Amino acid sequence: MNEYVVTVNGKKKAFKMLDSGKVVFQDRELEYSLLKVSDYSYLLKIGNKVYDMTTTALSSEKFGFLVDGHYFETTVRTKLQEKARELQNIRNMETHHDLIKSPMPGMILKIKKNVGERIEMGESVVILEAMKMENDLHAPSSGVIKEIFVKEGNSVEKDTILLTIS
Amino acid sequence: MIKKILIVNRGEIAVRIIKACRELSITSAALYSEADKDSLHVRLADEAYFIGPSASSESYLNIPKIVDLAKKIGASAIHPGYGFLSENADFIKAVEESGIIFIGPRSESVRLMGDKTEARKLMAGSEVPIVPGTTSPIDSIEEAKKTAREIGYPILLKASAGGGGKGMRKVASEDEFESSLSAAQNEALKAFGSSDVYIEKYIENPKHIEVQIIADHHGNYAHLFERDCSIQRRHQKVIEEAPSTFVDGELRQKLTSAAINAAKACGYYNAGTIEFLVDKNKNFYFLEMNTRLQVEHPVTELITGLDLVKEQIAIAEGKPLSFRQEDIYIHGHALECRIYAEDVDNNFVPSTGHIKLHRRPDGIGIRVDTGIDPFSNVSMFYDPLLTKVIAWGRNRPEAIERMKRALGEYKIAGVLTNIAACRWVLKQEEFKDGSFDINFVENVFMPLIPDKWKSEQAQDYEDAVSLLAVLLKARMSEPGPSGNKVPKSNNWTSKPYE
Structure with missing residues (x-):
């Protein structure tokens, strides 16, 4: 339980936690200290370098960080979870499907495709109106529209599943 | 003398106006919606x-209610x-008729400039160069095609009543003309x-450059130099400078x-x-x-040393401009970044939620105009601009370094905000x-989302x-100080935008 894998900007980084204040990273042992300023603000010292970081939790394994005007999204899993995930991914690729969720509350202005129609990855499928703006929602993968759960004019909450692609 | 000002707006610009009122010992009255x-x-x-x-239609845009409130x-x-009712000639007319001072131009000037073809006509007759094209709406397709041929493709079709990119179409050749129209x-x-x-003729890769002007009721006109607002996404400005x-x-x-x-023409x-x-x-x-008043007025304030809101109030009171054109010069350089609540990598969808932490930048040469603090709620109802x-x-x-x-x-x-994206722009050659030019965001930045633009990060x-x-x-799965597991409902497992 003391080994972790972090994915950031598409790169994987492995950490092994030692006794308090020490970590092995890229075959090097690093000393660190952590100060929690608030739930959303942390000071991390690695060696003599100080990092002042703002954090926004996304889920139990995904964190967003703002440091010196740079934004990072990280996925962190234990080594065991990461292994399980990789196996799962292989299985998912065999029975590929995907879904589009509303990223925020709003109103469905337009649905550009019908069930059974083919779409390409990145293609705009749904227009969601929120904060006076029309937002294009794009297909996360290529495939065929399997099911549509909403109608034009519907108001939706954040994370509502709008349609599935298979 | 103006004693009390009703501010018909919200967010950072309402805060900006409140500050000017306070410096002038004028009572500031805010109005607010449920959200x-x-x-x-x-x-x-x-x-x-x-x-x-x-x-908005029931609150910040409700003309009768607002005028009644102001009287009461x-x-x-x-x-x-800016935004909301600021350029609504009917609103300004209603204010004028109620006997309350409107801090802005007369309704007639706004009406003249609000109609794009009328404004083009007026400008063409006032030694202001306009984009080649027509000065009246299209009524015959054949005539219009002829005009388009004369100016040369590509051309733009634009709505007379328009703005914000709506009703606008680029036409590359005559084949597309009718369907685009x-x-x-x-x-x-x-x-x-x-x-x-x-x-209008389509101008290839232009810069968006605007001139701040200011005039009093006594016929004095002055300009406060230009601003470059070419860094924009879908006609929404992001970074401006002067x-x-x-x-x-x-x-x-x-x-x-x-x-x-x-300005004189209208x-x-x-x-x-x-x-x-x-x-x-x-x-x-x-x-x-x-x-x-423009969103980006602070860059002009920083290079000229003027307070534009205070000038506006003085002008509305009937006072002459507080300076002469020849007293004003460009002092240094100023930049503004508009910080929007948006998810850049998710096609810029607005990001809503409660502000949990807000520590503003400060120090030499930095000004922050903000409408939020740690108790604010960013809702889906209004513009996602948080701070400048x-x-x-x-x-x-x-x-730039500052x-x-x-x-x-x-x-x-x-x-989520566009802070990191703004910083990225500042680093580009x-x-x-x-x-x-005005296509920078579309041509250079957009191909790099999602995430590719982050690859050069330290x-x-x-x-x-x-x-x-x-x-x-690790902290989430470890026993807490009391020996208990950290409960699942701690802040680390909550969603960011609730």
Whole structure:
């Protein structure tokens, strides 16, 4: 339980936690200290370098960080979870499907495709109106529209599943 | 004398106006909708009045209710800010008729400039260059095609009542003309209630350069130089600066005198902005006039030392301009980054939620105009602009470095923002050498989302955030100080935008 894998900007980084204040990273042992300023603000010292970081939790394994005007999204899993995930991914690729969720509350202005129609990855499928703006929602993968759960004019909450692609 | 001002707006601009009122010992009255009851502008104002439900149409756009309120509370003047009712000639007329002072131009000037074809006609007759095209709406397809051939493709079809890119279509050749025309007309009808569309030549890769003007009720007109607002996404400005690196002394002379001509042509008083498109050969064309205070007015304030809101109030009281044109010169360089609540990598969808942490940048040369603090709620009802970070330096490189520092200091949690994307723009060669045009975001930045633009980020920051992620994850599964597991409902497992 003391080994972790972090994915950031598409790169994987492995950490092994030692006794308090020490970590092995890229075959090097690093000393660190952590100060929690608030739930959303942390000071991390690695060696003599100080990092002042703002954090926004996304889920139990995904964190967003703002440091010196740079934004990072990280996925962190234990080594065991990461292994399980990789196996799962292989299985998912065999029975590929995907879904589009509303990223925020709003109103469905337009649905550009019908069930059974083919779409390409990145293609705009749904227009969601929120904060006076029309937002294009794009297909996360290529495939065929399997099911549509909403109608034009519907108001939706954040994370509502709008349609599935298979 | 103005004793009490009702501020018909919200967010950072309402806060900006409250600050000017305080310096002038004028009572500031805020109004607010249901969604804004705890907003910063409500807490900072001397008085605050509930106006209606969250939807803008029932609150910040409700003309009869707002005018009634102003009378009831004994407001001597109304400041409209920008957006909402600021350029609504009917509103301004209603205020004029109620005997309350409107801090802005007369309704007639706004009406003249609000109709794009009328404004083009007026400008063409007032020595203000306009984009080649028609000065009246299209009524015959054959005539229109002939005009399009004369100016040469590509052309733009634009809504007469328009703005914000709605009812606008680029037409590359005559084959597309008819289908594009009907699409533009439909869009214009839906967005503005009028299907009138006119033709303009499509200017290739221009810069968006605008001139701030200011005039009093005594016929004194002055300009406060130009701003370059070419860093924009879908006609929404993101980074603005003054002066423009592209404008030399000769072009500045031409632009500013054209701007003053434009203001005189519509009998303008108070603060206003004339927007121009400037092509690679420094030809410039009138785009439109904004008959109100602009979002980006602080960059002009920093290079001239003037307080535009205080000037606006003095003008509305009937006082002459507080300065002469020859007293004003460009001092240093200023930049503004608009910080929006948006998810850049998710196609810029607005990000809503409660602000959990807000630490503003400060220090030499930095100004922050914000409408939020740690108790604010960013709702889906209004514009996602949270804050404007403005940096001043003796020269442009110094201003850019200060802005980078300030963006690095800005701590904000609870919503996602475009801070990192702004910082990215400041580092690009096209930005540094001034060669960017209005298509920069579309052509250079957009192909890099999602995530590709982050690849050049500092390696050691990546390592540091990764380690912090591990520590936070480890903390979640470890026993807490009391020996109990940290409960699942702690902040680390909650969603960011609730």
